[in-house]
Amino acid sequence: MPISPLFITASSMINALGRGKTATFSALQEKQSGLRLSKNLDFSTWLGKVNGVDDYPLEDHLSVFSCRNNQLAKLTLDTDGFRNAIKQAINKYGADRIGIFLGSSTSGSEETEKAYLKRDEKGDLPADYDFMHTHNFTSLLDYTQQSLGLSGVGHVISTACSSSAKVFAAAHRHIEAGFCDAAIVGGVDTLTQVSLYGFHSLQLTSAEPCRPCDENRDGISIGEAGAFALLEKSPAPGSKVVLKGYGESSDAYHMSSPHPEGRGAADAMTQALNSAALSASDIGYINLHGTATPANDAAEDKAITSVFDTQTPCSSTKGWTGHTLGAAGITEAIICALILENQFLPANLNLKTSDPSLGMHVLSENMKPEKTINHVISNSFGFGGSNCSLIFGLTK
Amino acid sequence: MNSLMKPVYINTLSIAAPNMVGLDEAMPVLTGQAQWQSAEFPKLAPQLLPANERRRTTPYIKLALHVADEANIKERQLPAVFASSNGDFQISNTICNSLTMEPKFISPTQFHNSVHNAPSGYWAIAAKSPAASTSISTGDSTYASGLLEAVTQVLSGQEDVLFVAYDYPAEAPLNKFSDVTEPFATACVLSLNKTASSFASIKLDITHNSVGKSQCANASLNKLQESNPIAESLPLLEALCLKNNTTLFLPHLNNAKLKVDIIHG
Numbered sequence: 119m120p121i122s123p124l125f126i127t128a129s130s131m132i133n134a135l136g137r138g139k140t141a142t143f144s145a146l147q148e149k150q151s152g153l154r155l156s157k158n159l160d161f162s163t164w165l166g167k168v169n170g171v172d173d174y175p176l177e178d179h180l181s182v183f184s185c186r187n188n189q190l191a192k193l194t195l196d197t198d199g200f201r202n203a204i205k206q207a208i209n210k211y212g213a214d215r216i217g218i219f220l221g222s223s224t225s226g227s228e229e230t231e232k233a234y235l236k237r238d239e240k241g242d243l244p245a246d247y248d249f250m251h252t253h254n255f256t257s258l259l260d261y262t263q264q265s266l267g268l269s270g271v272g273h274v275i276s277t278a279c280s281s282s283a284k285v286f287a288a289a290h291r292h293i294e295a296g297f298c299d300a301a302i303v304g305g306v307d308t309l310t311q312v313s314l315y316g317f318h319s320l321q322l323t324s325a326e327p328c329r330p331c332d333e334n335r336d337g338i339s340i341g342e343a344g345a346f347a348l349l350e351k352s353p354a355p356g357s358k359v360v361l362k363g364y365g366e367s368s369d370a371y372h373m374s375s376p377h378p379e380g381r382g383a384a385d386a387m388t389q390a391l392n393s394a395a396l397s398a399s400d401i402g403y404i405n406l407h408g409t410a411t412p413a414n415d416a417a418e419d420k421a422i423t424s425v426f427d428t429q430t431p432c433s434s435t436k437g438w439t440g441h442t443l444g445a446a447g448i449t450e451a452i453i454c455a456l457i458l459e460n461q462f463l464p465a466n467l468n469l470k471t472s473d474p475s476l477g478m479h480v481l482s483e484n485m486k487p488e489k490t491i492n493h494v495i496s497n498s499f500g501f502g503g504s505n506c507s508l509i510f511g512l513t514k
Numbered sequence: 515m516n517s518l519m520k521p522v523y524i525n526t527l528s529i530a531a532p533n534m535v536g537l538d539e540a541m542p543v544l545t546g547q548a549q550w551q552s553a554e555f556p557k558l559a560p561q562l563l564p565a566n567e568r569r570r571t572t573p574y575i576k577l578a579l580h581v582a583d584e585a586n587i588k589e590r591q592l593p594a595v596f597a598s599s600n601g602d603f604q605i606s607n608t609i610c611n612s613l614t615m616e617p618k619f620i621s622p623t624q625f626h627n628s629v630h631n632a633p634s635g636y637w638a639i640a641a642k643s644p645a646a647s648t649s650i651s652t653g654d655s656t657y658a659s660g661l662l663e664a665v666t667q668v669l670s671g672q673e674d675v676l677f678v679a680y681d682y683p684a685e686a687p688l689n690k691f692s693d694v695t696e697p698f699a700t701a702c703v704l705s706l707n708k709t710a711s712s713f714a715s716i717k718l719d720i721t722h723n724s725v726g727k728s729q730c731a732n733a734s735l736n737k738l739q740e741s742n743p744i745a746e747s748l749p750l751l752e753a754l755c756l757k758n759n760t761t762l763f764l765p766h767l768n769n770a771k772l773k774v775d776i777i778h779g
Contacts, residue, residue: 256653276630291666316625366646368638502635
């Protein structure tokens with residue numbers, strides 16, 4: 119069923135490419151990856167780490183929420199003029215009428231990892247450890263709401279790597295049902311030992327910078343990121359991009375492997391097209407989930423070629439930012455907005471040898487589209503078989 | 515503020531808590547005819563999971579699947595909302611322990627069980643459901659936020675939605691940092707359509723007035739209500755079973771309340 123569009127009237131982002139949308143876009147244009155070789159792990163891998171988070175304290179009155187994840191949230195709120203946009207939105211709608219839907223796979227769970235390293239002889243955790251204000255997912259929501267002075271509805275979605283794509287769908291539903299008039303969507307995920315050693319134990323991390331869609335791809339590079347966007351029913355001056363459609367599905371196949379035919383992924387993309395009232399030929403670019411594991415990219419290719427024309431340009435931006443897990447959905451959503459605003463298609467970074475078994479058209483170089491691109495789709499697929507596809511459009 | 519909302523029917527209901535495993539066992543307490551007492555919680559073994567998959571799961575995952583299966587309408591593959599404040603303490607404990615040892619190693623099964631949407635992933639596999647599924651948390655207001663998300667899905671998609679909420683206590687050393695002391699889970703199917711087995715219809719709104727949260731009608735349940743964030747559903751479960759037309763206030767974010775109007779018939 120077609121949905122009514124929502125305008126992206128403000129947004130902010132931080133990732134390994136730098137602070138803010140301009141830094142991110144410049145790095146895309148200049149093909150500068152944010153991935154660096156990790157020095158502190160028992161195995162070799164490249165990471166998309168954000169600098170300057172550890173020494174960026176929270177507000178004094180919110181210090182109970184202190185952890186790297188919330189510090190990255192604050193850094194992101196303080197970027198791209200986002201706080202100011204929210205102040206204006208509060209004046210317009212009221213603090214209790216702005217919903218907030220945030221995605222994370224980690225929240226501040228790093229605090230629990232650190233606390234376990236400080237257990238005493240009885241096995242007790244240090245007394246200053248605080249599960250509810252750091253590790254619990256609501257920590258990210260409570261901190262962000264209080265930092266922005268908001269009191270509306272909302273929740274944290276944690277569905278692994280689709281978390282901060284699904285926030286757009288939840289925000290849309292809450293606005294449509296009348297429980298809020300506008301909504302903030304966001305995603306904040308930070309590097310943790312659990313995700314690093316967990317993906318490593320599944321043999322899903324690469325020792326090289328990740329190479330999505332490459333014949334020799336052999337795994338992911340993990341990254342961290344924060345990003346927020348404000349969604350409104352009516353445009354703000356200068357807002358050019360709308361959320362046009364969303365689709366969500368489950369693979370119902372395996373906990374950590376995608377359905378080999380990309381069944382759930384194709385279903386999510388088809389639903390997104392239906393909700394946007396668009397056909398596959400209206401889509402000018404596909405931002406791939408493109409994690410660079412052999413199985414993920416092959417399954418996504420099968421899904422895409424079953425839905426779209428094989429000439430539709432595709433790329434994964436994970437070679438730039440790394441796989442930012444719970445923040446990947448919104449990071450790539452804002453990259454899609456930058457693509458529409460600037461009419462610029464990013465290459466699939468680190469692609470050296472195209473995989474001849476893939477049928478989709480993967481961009482090996484940055485390019486300016488020949489004709490205006492009006493609609494793009496962004497894919498996010500997570501563990502547990504959780505899929506989400508989002509369609510963004512240029513306003514007329 | 516949201517008086518135009520269409521009524522949403524609660525068409526099935528399940529519960530799992532100490533001394534209340536299943537709606538039949540819970541009914542005397544939920545209708546005020548018996549007192550609730552704490553008891554050892556049984557080991558659940560949800561039969562819809564194949565034995566080899568069941569072995570990989572934890573009591574937390576089994577709790578979620580147990581109430582989901584009991585509330586689900588057989589052979590239906592519904593969109594689902596999974597809501598839990600804390601996630602799986604047992605998995606957090608095992609993984610964080612293993613990271614203190616050298617060499618650091620996390621088992622692949624433990625890692626995929628560590629995602630907040632592990633119960634929903636197992637559910638989709640067991641129920642063979644390709645429908646959308648979300649997994650949320652909002653701390654102590656998790657039940658209210660989950661109910662709200664499920665209702666917005668019903669209203670926007672016109673489809674029935676399965677809503678599953680659950681939290682399970684931590685073992686040492688995490689138990690000192692959590693106020694979950696009893697296992698508690700409940701699930702229901704929400705629908706725009708009334709059926710012969712509908713319990714009641716609900717309408718939701720948010721209130722920022724300084725109204726207190728609703729207490730249980732059966733005072734012996736007060737302790738259980740405070741033992742688990744999902745047990746904040748108890749006043750609603752009681753009203754559904756007592757067939758009371760009433761208005762309840764469930765804890766929501768920032769001391770706001772989710773106002774639930776319950777209409778029978």
